[in-house]
Amino acid sequence: MRLPRFLTPSTVASAHCDLPCGVYDPAQARIEAESVKAISEKYQASSDPEFRTRALIIKEQRAELVKHHLWVLWTDYFKPPHFATYPQLHALFNEATKLAGAGGSKGSADPAVADQLLQKIEEISKIFWETKQA
Amino acid sequence: MRLPRFLTPSTVASAHCDLPCGVYDPAQARIEAESVKAISEKYQASSDPEFRTRALIIKEQRAELVKHHLWVLWTDYFKPPHFATYPQLHALFNEATKLAGAGGSKGSADPAVADQLLQKIEEISKIFWETKQA
Amino acid sequence: MRLPRFLTPSTVASAHCDLPCGVYDPAQARIEAESVKAISEKYQASSDPEFRTRALIIKEQRAELVKHHLWVLWTDYFKPPHFATYPQLHALFNEATKLAGAGGSKGSADPAVADQLLQKIEEISKIFWETKQA
Amino acid sequence: MRLPRFLTPSTVASAHCDLPCGVYDPAQARIEAESVKAISEKYQASSDPEFRTRALIIKEQRAELVKHHLWVLWTDYFKPPHFATYPQLHALFNEATKLAGAGGSKGSADPAVADQLLQKIEEISKIFWETKQA
Amino acid sequence: MRLPRFLTPSTVASAHCDLPCGVYDPAQARIEAESVKAISEKYQASSDPEFRTRALIIKEQRAELVKHHLWVLWTDYFKPPHFATYPQLHALFNEATKLAGAGGSKGSADPAVADQLLQKIEEISKIFWETKQA
Amino acid sequence: MRLPRFLTPSTVASAHCDLPCGVYDPAQARIEAESVKAISEKYQASSDPEFRTRALIIKEQRAELVKHHLWVLWTDYFKPPHFATYPQLHALFNEATKLAGAGGSKGSADPAVADQLLQKIEEISKIFWETKQA
Numbered sequence: 148m149r150l151p152r153f154l155t156p157s158t159v160a161s162a163h164c165d166l167p168c169g170v171y172d173p174a175q176a177r178i179e180a181e182s183v184k185a186i187s188e189k190y191q192a193s194s195d196p197e198f199r200t201r202a203l204i205i206k207e208q209r210a211e212l213v214k215h216h217l218w219v220l221w222t223d224y225f226k227p228p229h230f231a232t233y234p235q236l237h238a239l240f241n242e243a244t245k246l247a248g249a250g251g252s253k254g255s256a257d258p259a260v261a262d263q264l265l266q267k268i269e270e271i272s273k274i275f276w277e278t279k280q281a
Numbered sequence: 282m283r284l285p286r287f288l289t290p291s292t293v294a295s296a297h298c299d300l301p302c303g304v305y306d307p308a309q310a311r312i313e314a315e316s317v318k319a320i321s322e323k324y325q326a327s328s329d330p331e332f333r334t335r336a337l338i339i340k341e342q343r344a345e346l347v348k349h350h351l352w353v354l355w356t357d358y359f360k361p362p363h364f365a366t367y368p369q370l371h372a373l374f375n376e377a378t379k380l381a382g383a384g385g386s387k388g389s390a391d392p393a394v395a396d397q398l399l400q401k402i403e404e405i406s407k408i409f410w411e412t413k414q415a
Numbered sequence: 416m417r418l419p420r421f422l423t424p425s426t427v428a429s430a431h432c433d434l435p436c437g438v439y440d441p442a443q444a445r446i447e448a449e450s451v452k453a454i455s456e457k458y459q460a461s462s463d464p465e466f467r468t469r470a471l472i473i474k475e476q477r478a479e480l481v482k483h484h485l486w487v488l489w490t491d492y493f494k495p496p497h498f499a500t501y502p503q504l505h506a507l508f509n510e511a512t513k514l515a516g517a518g519g520s521k522g523s524a525d526p527a528v529a530d531q532l533l534q535k536i537e538e539i540s541k542i543f544w545e546t547k548q549a
Numbered sequence: 550m551r552l553p554r555f556l557t558p559s560t561v562a563s564a565h566c567d568l569p570c571g572v573y574d575p576a577q578a579r580i581e582a583e584s585v586k587a588i589s590e591k592y593q594a595s596s597d598p599e600f601r602t603r604a605l606i607i608k609e610q611r612a613e614l615v616k617h618h619l620w621v622l623w624t625d626y627f628k629p630p631h632f633a634t635y636p637q638l639h640a641l642f643n644e645a646t647k648l649a650g651a652g653g654s655k656g657s658a659d660p661a662v663a664d665q666l667l668q669k670i671e672e673i674s675k676i677f678w679e680t681k682q683a
Numbered sequence: 684m685r686l687p688r689f690l691t692p693s694t695v696a697s698a699h700c701d702l703p704c705g706v707y708d709p710a711q712a713r714i715e716a717e718s719v720k721a722i723s724e725k726y727q728a729s730s731d732p733e734f735r736t737r738a739l740i741i742k743e744q745r746a747e748l749v750k751h752h753l754w755v756l757w758t759d760y761f762k763p764p765h766f767a768t769y770p771q772l773h774a775l776f777n778e779a780t781k782l783a784g785a786g787g788s789k790g791s792a793d794p795a796v797a798d799q800l801l802q803k804i805e806e807i808s809k810i811f812w813e814t815k816q817a
Numbered sequence: 818m819r820l821p822r823f824l825t826p827s828t829v830a831s832a833h834c835d836l837p838c839g840v841y842d843p844a845q846a847r848i849e850a851e852s853v854k855a856i857s858e859k860y861q862a863s864s865d866p867e868f869r870t871r872a873l874i875i876k877e878q879r880a881e882l883v884k885h886h887l888w889v890l891w892t893d894y895f896k897p898p899h900f901a902t903y904p905q906l907h908a909l910f911n912e913a914t915k916l917a918g919a920g921g922s923k924g925s926a927d928p929a930v931a932d933q934l935l936q937k938i939e940e941i942s943k944i945f946w947e948t949k950q951a
Contacts, residue, residue: 163312163316163338165325165339165746165789166319166320166335166339167784168323168343169319169323170312170315172312174306178297178304182297182298182302182304183302186298186300189300189303198300200468200470200471200870201300201522202300203867203871204471204870204874205475209872211701218750218754218780222750222777222784223785225777237773241758241761244754244758247760248701249701253701253871254701299475299478299479299516299521300517301516331792332790334602334739337603337606338743339743341433341603341606345433348486350492352482352512354797356509356516357513359509364506371509375489375498375505377491378486382433382435382491383433384489387603396434432584432607434588436579436587436591436607436611437587438584439582440576442574450570453570453571454570457568457571468870468873468874468921469568469877469924470568473567473877477566480573567877567881568919572842605733605737610867611833612835613835616892619915624853624884624915625915627911639908639911640900643892643900646888651836651837656734668861696874699852700856702855702856702871704855704856704859706848707846708848710842710848711848714833714840714842715845717840718833725839737836741834741835745834
């Protein structure tokens with residue numbers, strides 16, 4: 148769960164580019180992961196070989212974006228004090244990005260795998276928004 | 282304003298890749314535009330020439346992403362019936378993408394220009410969520 | 416056959432990057448669309464599964480470039496007076512980019528769909544060159 | 550002015566992706582090089598430091614595209630018999646791509662350097678169209 | 684000088700794409716970081732504003748590649764048993780990617796910062812090759 | 818096994834970006850080509866259609882990177898005196914990049930084709946290191 152946007156102070160800064168601009172939001176990873184899940188569902192529901200090939204092509208790209216957005220949060224947003232407060236955070240990101248890769252939703256078109264990925268992103272998101280309020 | 286996520290039915294689908302997956306969200310354009318605004322503010326606040334050059338490099342990339350995300354919504358999400366219902370929609374997207382480009386927040390590091398861009402995105406977002414509920 | 420370059424006036428200008436440089440040319444979209452058509456023809460003519468998978472991978476990329484080049488023309492080259500003179504222009508671009516996407520030549524490997532895309536680009540090109548002479 | 554498309558024979562084929570699709574056209578490199586030249590002219594004509602920084606950012610990208618389009622022609626379109634017929638072709642491409650790079654129009658914002666690049670592309674284009682007619 | 688290739692056992696495998704192919708090599712990150720260092724040195728040695736702007740543009744790209752190659756190693760090559768054996772590994776990668784980003788060699792054109800980055804990559808490389816021999 | 822870094826002279830320079838930074842290394846092309854070979858082997862060893870489609874997607878990307886890294890060496894590192902000393906160099910690069918493309922390891926998933934590519938890269942690498950010592 149995320150604070151509705153009208154409750155987040157406009158000064159809530161973050162940074163998702165490397166200026167850094169200070170605008171981070173786990174929604175970026177989540178949206179791509181939702182796409183991965185939807186693609187997996189459509190893949191399973193289709194028997195058209197052209198559609199299924201396209202689904203695998205596009206799922207590969209979207210899962211790569213999940214990895215990228217998560218890596219950016221892990222390296223650019225989270226700082227040593229966060230890792231001290233949340234000792235599981237390193238492993239959580241490592242598992243989440245693995246779940247977006249070959250051993251997860253890249254290697255599998257099973258929507259259940261995409262769901263596991265979404266759950267990990269939700270765990271990260273929860274911690275993210277806690278640190279924003281701290 | 283957007284419905285808080287826990288109020289949006291999990292079946293709220295959309296599609297932001299060209300499968301299409303059915304996962305669209307104007308938040309993607311908005312987050313990049315918020316980055317453009319934050320970069321512009323930091324640019325104005327700095328007198329370090331290296332920092333300012335980096336700010337222009339990164340603003341160029343982020344504004345390009347704004348354009349891309351808006352173009353995808355315009356071409357891939359919105360359908361002829363939407364354009365019939367919202368006759369201003371074509372011009373709105375054209376103005377918004379121009380505001381992200383050379384005549385807008387690429388060509389200018391004025392946060393007020395980025396604010397105009399964010400307002401256009403908010404107008405688009407409002408229409409988007411109306412069509413999702415229809 | 417093409418007009419030899421020494422017969423094309425050096426003042427033929429345009430603009431396709433966001434400086435803007437002022438160098439626009441619908442040929443960029445057309446060349447990619449011709450590629451999409453040729454890929455579709457080769458796809459239909461082949462029964463080699465590896466070749467056909469590669470054709471779908473590459474057609475996806477080329478069709479994305481068609482969309483991008485058209486979006487750039489629509490946002491960056493055409494100005495409000497053009498849209499006033501050509502009231503069909505917004506819809507024309509929207510239909511053309513849709514024809515390059517999932518509902519068109521991305522979703523289909525039918526050369527006839529690529530032909531429809533080429534015709535839309537030709538319509539745009541005709542208007543483009545009229546505006547250059549105005 | 551350009552030859553209207555209905556006067557260009559539909560059999561003008563080529564190939565620019567690695568399927569290969571068979572659609573090659575040196576116009577792709579030329580258009581980007583014209584952009585590089587126009588950017589250089591605008592750079593020289595401006596004294597606005599923000600504009601000039603943006604010009605260098607964008608010129609870098611456009612010149613990279615020139616290199617890419619030329620490399621594709623050299624590797625993918627031209628075949629051993631062409632190199633036998635045009636023994637200068639290897640050096641011509643090497644010089645042209647160098648003129649697009651650090652020692653040429655990337656490293657310099659002098660429009661005269663961009664002109665040299667355009668002349669090399671014209672030489673390549675002339676040979677290209679000769680081989681298409683052979 | 685490098686070991687001639689015929690002396691490197693053909694079984695030296697690794698994996699750097701998400702098939703995964705099994706071909707990983709920290710040299711990819713190191714080469715980009717060496718580029719970052721060389722760019723920083725040339726930046727400091729030059730007083731030409733065009734050259735310096737280009738140096739910042741390119742350094743940004745190369746440092747981004749350092750981050751990407753390191754992230755791939757961290758997520759795709761290293762497995763839970765490695766993290767158990769090398770408990771410092773998570774922090775090491777986090778620090779190394781931070782040193783490639785805004786707080787490190789993106790934000791600074793100081794060759795000493797690039798040197799710190801190279802040292803972190805060397806630490807990672809040492810562990811990497813130990814795990815390959817295990 | 819690789820030579821430990823502390824044994825490689827720090828003066829081993831090169832240059833792989835277009836500043837130029839002076840950091841070139843044929844290892845970049847070789848690592849991608851090793852990936853292409855490993856992907857081809859895994860493709861042949863698998864009968865899983867999803868895995869095989871993913872292998873073709875990723876092989877396409879990796880082979881493109883091989884072409885890019887080779888093109889950069891050919892245009893940016895090698896200079897006219899090198900081409901005078903090694904008259905076969907142009908053809909060697911042309912053949913190597915063709916072997917990475919549609920007529921080579923893009924068009925074929927035969928590991929033997931990837932091996933031919935690796936051999937060409939090794940020939941280039943040998944010349945490269947000779948010129949570095951000259």
